[in-house]
Amino acid sequence: MSDLLRLDAVERHFDLGGGLAELFGQRRILHAVDGVSLSIGPGETFGIAGESGCGKSTLARLICRLDRPTGGSITFDGQDLGKLNRNEVRALYREIQMVFQDPMASLNPRKTVGRIISRPLRRQLGLTGTPLRNRVLAAVSEVDLNPAEDYIQRYPHELSGGEKQRVVIARAVALRPKLVVADEPVTSLDMSVRGKVLALMSDLQARHGLSYLFITHDLRVLRIMSSRAAIMYLGQVMETGPTAELFARRYHPYTKALFSAEMVPDPRAVRRTRGRLIEGEVASALNPKDACRFRERCPWRRPRCDAETPKIDAAAPGHGVACHFWREIAAGTANSTIKETT
Ligand SMILES: Nc1ncnc2c1ncn2[C@@H]1O[C@H](COP(=O)(O)OP(=O)(O)OP(=O)(O)O)[C@@H](O)[C@H]1O
Numbered sequence: 001m002s003d004l005l006r007l008d009a010v011e012r013h014f015d016l017g018g019g020l021a022e023l024f025g026q027r028r029i030l031h032a033v034d035g036v037s038l039s040i041g042p043g044e045t046f047g048i049a050g051e052s053g054c055g056k057s058t059l060a061r062l063i064c065r066l067d068r069p070t071g072g073s074i075t076f077d078g079q080d081l082g083k084l085n086r087n088e089v090r091a092l093y094r095e096i097q098m099v100f101q102d103p104m105a106s107l108n109p110r111k112t113v114g115r116i117i118s119r120p121l122r123r124q125l126g127l128t129g130t131p132l133r134n135r136v137l138a139a140v141s142e143v144d145l146n147p148a149e150d151y152i153q154r155y156p157h158e159l160s161g162g163e164k165q166r167v168v169i170a171r172a173v174a175l176r177p178k179l180v181v182a183d184e185p186v187t188s189l190d191m192s193v194r195g196k197v198l199a200l201m202s203d204l205q206a207r208h209g210l211s212y213l214f215i216t217h218d219l220r221v222l223r224i225m226s227s228r229a230a231i232m233y234l235g236q237v238m239e240t241g242p243t244a245e246l247f248a249r250r251y252h253p254y255t256k257a258l259f260s261a262e263m264v265p266d267p268r269a270v271r272r273t274r275g276r277l278i279e280g281e282v283a284s285a286l287n288p289k290d291a292c293r294f295r296e297r298c299p300w301r302r303p304r305c306d307a308e309t310p311k312i313d314a315a316a317p318g319h320g321v322a323c324h325f326w327r328e329i330a331a332g333t334a335n336s337t338i339k340e341t342t
Pocket residue numbers: 014030032050051052053054055056057058059217
């Protein structure tokens with residue numbers, strides 16, 4: 001299967017200036033995304049999970065060309081996104097669409113649902129008149145907002161949270177894109193409607209052969225929605241592979257810690273629990289040294305972890321684990337007493 005989307009060693013470093021450190025000739029560079037490689041095939045859902053601040057949204061913005069990487073390359077359907085001109089970027093939005101966490105922030109409060117959904121169809125496909133109206137009605141009906149004639153006349157404030165997110169999804173899917181980047185698409189919704197919106201997204205995928213890049217901090221959602229996934233920590237992929245295998249094996253110590261905090265119904269409780277389960281302070285992605293990002297919280301820390309960043313090729317198929325100790329285990333050279341704790 002050829003890749004629809006491919007990221008090779010993608011970086012997004014933010015230059016935060018020097019502050020006081022500039023007096024000593026230092027600048028503060030935040031490595032929000034650092035050497036991320038991954039690939040997504042047609043019709044596939046690839047999940048990305050990790051704690052707040054690990055770089056998930058920055059990665060989403062890079063893929064949607066809302067921001068530019070400071071290193072590496074992103075290829076979509078054979079095109080290098082870094083080399084597109086303005087017209088090509090515009091055309092790209094026929095193929096890549098986004099669904100963000102907060103539907104209210106994505107919808108213009110002064111426009112009706114009909115106008116919101118018709119805009120990209122007009123601008124991108126040049127539809128007008130009856131064909132446009134029919135396409136808008138079909139898009140609204142497809143996300144189960146019926147009767148569609150009624151919904152197209154409503155304003156966002158007249159809709160529930162779940163209905164608003166359905167409108168966002170209808171607008172994204174109406175163009176029949178190849179890839180939808182969904183950044184925490186159900187996080188802001190009531191528990192009672194989350195499952196229905198996720199089911200809708202799965203239906204739309206089956207119907208139209210969409211690929212999803214699905215970003216979530218909720219591991220239950222990750223498990224339901226994605227066939228392959230990557231676990232990120234401080235801008236880097238720690239572990240990647242088929243989602244079922246990630247859940248079953250949890251090789252990386254960070255994956256183990258993160259997953260052991262799962263299945264807590266209240267997401268705020270997940271955060272609290274996680275805070276206790278993963279010992280130590282979250283390190284910083286500010287001017288990081290060449291070393292494992294997780295080392296300060298890792299029960300397996302060894303000298304090599306302080307001297308070299310463990311790397312994986314997350315774009316390669318199969319299971320990848322960015323951990324020096326894991327490599328030793330796989331090679332059969334790990335200290336046996338520590339091995340028993342894995
Ligand atoms: N424009 C920016 N300028 C400076 N730093 C930024 C910028 N955008 C993001 N960052 C930083 O990059 C890091 C990653 O942020 P990002 O929003 O991608 O994380 P996230 O995993 O999506 O977190 P959350 O789940 O809370 O949204 C954070 O430390 C954030 O403060």
